Amino acid sequence: MPLTDCWRANPMRPLATFLCELLEANDVEFVFGIPGVHTVELYRGLGGTRLRHVTPRHEQGAGFMADGYARVSGRPGVCFVITGPGLGNIATAVGQAYADSVPMLVISTVNAVGEIGSGRGHLHELPHQRQLLAQLTAFSRTILAPTDLRPALAEAFSVFAAGRPRPVHIEIPIDLLTVDTEDLGPARRFVLPGQPAPSPDAIMRAAALCRSAVKPLIITGGGATRAAASVQRLAEALDAPVLMTANGRGIMPPHHPLGVSLAAGSVGAVSLMTSSDLILALGTELGPTDFEAVLDGPGAPSAPVIRVDIDPLQIQRGLAPAVAILADAGLATDALAAQIARGARDGAKRAAETRDNAMAGNDARQVRTLGMMEAVRDIVPHALLVGDSTQPVYAGLQGFAAASPNSFFSSATGFGTLGYGLPAAIGAALAAPARRVFGIVGDGGLQFSLGELGSATELGMPLTLIVWNNRGYGEIKSFMQRANIEPLGVDILTPQFSALAHAYGWSYRLVRSPQAFADALEQPPAVPLMIEIEQDAFLSSVDGA
Incomplete structure (x- = not known):
């Protein structure tokens, strides 16, 4: 019997279990990921720990959830992803975290030792998988022996604790997940450096x-x-x-x-x-x-x-x-x-x-749009506002005064992704269950991550999602018009959000005026709530139309 088969047949403490124990020992609360055939051994390890697993509907959603969680909690967001497509799917979220200095730990599998980069066409095989995330992380490391795992994780947590807290990627060959690690001793908290003091x-x-x-x-x-x-x-x-x-x-x-x-x-x-x-x-x-x-x-x-x-x-x-x-x-x-x-x-x-x-120089639309975000801040104590790349968030970047640090953040700067608002708001809500969390998205950006409506329902969190509906990619359309470019590709099909909300078990409110919006904010929702704002009606109502 090959040696690797012996490890699978009678492992005392598989490497996958040791990994989960190390995460638990270092105060990791949540793991975001979608199980796959190349990561199932990690899930065997999860079962014996206090780690909570959150299943998004896409690996990009896992990364955005980890990002939102990390920004609010100050702890690294941890993701498990499969070889190949899982790593490719999460790359955009890792790029956003890299641009904004967010601590994120991405643990992926990779093909077995001897199969890595072989070119023979193994399942999920990439020629150089690690390099896919090498340019988006503080470092990207391949574990080639069980003894490599502890120091690689310790290095990652040192980056999070005392360096610029950018993402880290660690990949583990699938045949090493079941290797016995009893001789490596118990999982312990890492001894980390303190924050550097000034000269x-x-x-x-x-x-x-x-x-x-x-x-x-x-x-x-x-x-x-x-x-x-x-x-x-x-x-x-x-x-x-x-x-x-x-x-x-x-x-x-x-x-x-x-x-x-x-x-x-x-x-x-x-x-x-x-x-x-x-x-x-x-x-x-x-x-x-x-x-x-x-x-x-x-x-x-x-x-x-x-x-x-x-x-x-x-x-x-x-x-x-x-x-x-x-x-x-x-x-x-x-x-x-x-x-x-x-x-x-x-x-x-x-x-x-x-x-x-600055206020005197703002146009009326921007002031009115900014007022929507200020209403959330002023009506809901300790609200967390998590924004996508969408018009209300752009207005907020121009002049929104957040109530406290990390109570307003978005993907509209740095890497500038779409689809961030909903999953990042879910991560923020997991980090701060006692606070009301508001995701702010456009109708176009929401369609990047619609499936995460199901994740919020599954988690039982009373999240509020504000959907700014301008029936397309409104910001890009305006940009094209200012540049004298005929708008093309920006007027997209807008779904019936009320039907989608109800299909996923959310409650729903349609608002067309600032007063109706303020009314919708008053009572904390018992289940996830979608508030759809019809942009044109909302803005014209401020004019008294």
């Missing part, structure tokens, strides 16, 4: 710049969301406006006089940046998705820039730093605040002027 010298140089600044500006990104209290203390000591990027919204609460929730490329934000004599960038990559209008050319800010980032490569990209602080944003901000005496500048006035000018 005292860098803090002293940054503090000197802060003390001499008359019009300082703080810019916060997604890397600073868990340091909100520290950022507020520093901002108040400096009396500096805080411009929050798309992923940094909510670091300053909505009505804080120093908070500025605007698109970084907007006229108001650019003016704020160019009129400042110091820019302190905390946990933001200062990338072109947010800052393209000010990165290069004569309009770029001339003020010195203090960069605080956990990524030594990113800290040199975008605006060049006068002081580079390689550290966790919270530790760096606390250290810097300790060196700054509270001073009176005109920060609140500058922030208010920027907000007022």
Whole structure:
């Protein structure tokens, strides 16, 4: 009998079981995945642990659920996917997580040792499967022996804990899943590094710049969301406006006089940046998705820039730093605040002027669409808003002031995917079962992931899905029209969403006015609720039509 057959016949603790025990020992709660013939041994291992399994309707949905879960919980979202097509299906979701620095662990199988890349046409075979995710992850690793598993997972959790928390992919040959691992000892929690602390010298140089600044500006990104209290203390000591990027919204609460929730490329934000004599960038990559209008050319800010980032490569990209602080944003901000005496500048006035000018420059449709998102925030305490690439979310990126960090996020920046809103909202709801979660999608984007309506019903979660219906790919259609391109391919069939909602066991409300929308928000739903907004009627009703 071949040795591998002996392992299958009498395993004491198969590698698949050891993997699940390691995940459990390191506080993983959920695993998102669709069982397949190449992953069934992983499911044998799941049965003996406290890990909860969530079955999406597509592997892309698994990745988006893991993404939403990770953003809200701060823990890595973990996925099990099959060889070949499973890995291909999840790639888009991994790309979104990579662009937004979201911790995600994708564990896939791969063909047996000796069959990998053979070209003979084994089931799900790819020539170089690992390379499919290598460019979308912090690293992609193939386990070639049982002893490789523990260190590979420890490395992944170290990236999540103390590095830029991007996705990691680990693939396991199917013939290794049943190998006995009793000799590897019990599954234990990994000893992980702490967050990197700032250099005292860098803090002293940054503090000197802060003390001499008359019009300082703080810019916060997604890397600073868990340091909100520290950022507020520093901002108040400096009396500096805080411009929050798309992923940094909510670091300053909505009505804080120093908070500025605007698109970084907007006229108001650019003016704020160019009129400042110091820019302190905390946990933001200062990338072109947010800052393209000010990165290069004569309009770029001339003020010195203090960069605080956990990524030594990113800290040199975008605006060049006068002081580079390689550290966790919270530790760096606390250290810097300790060196700054509270001073009176005109920060609140500058922030208010920027907000007022931005609102005056918005067109009526944008203001009205933004009002829909503000209604959710104001009517529903502690609401989580999870957005797809859709018109209300684009309006939100221009000026939505989130109630708290990570209470509003979307796929409309970075990788810019569609189909994200519904499954990511499911992941967010799993991470925060006591909060009301709202997915915000367009009628076109929802059709990318319709099947996940069934996942929400199956999980018994009272999720609310807001469907902005403009009967097609409305944002792209508008873009084509502005570019003098005859709209083509954007007017698609819109299904009867009421019938789909009822088919999946959801309740349903159709609203055509802001008041009807506000009424629909008042009572928490007992079952998943779909609120369909007819765009044209909703916007015209605000005009009194």
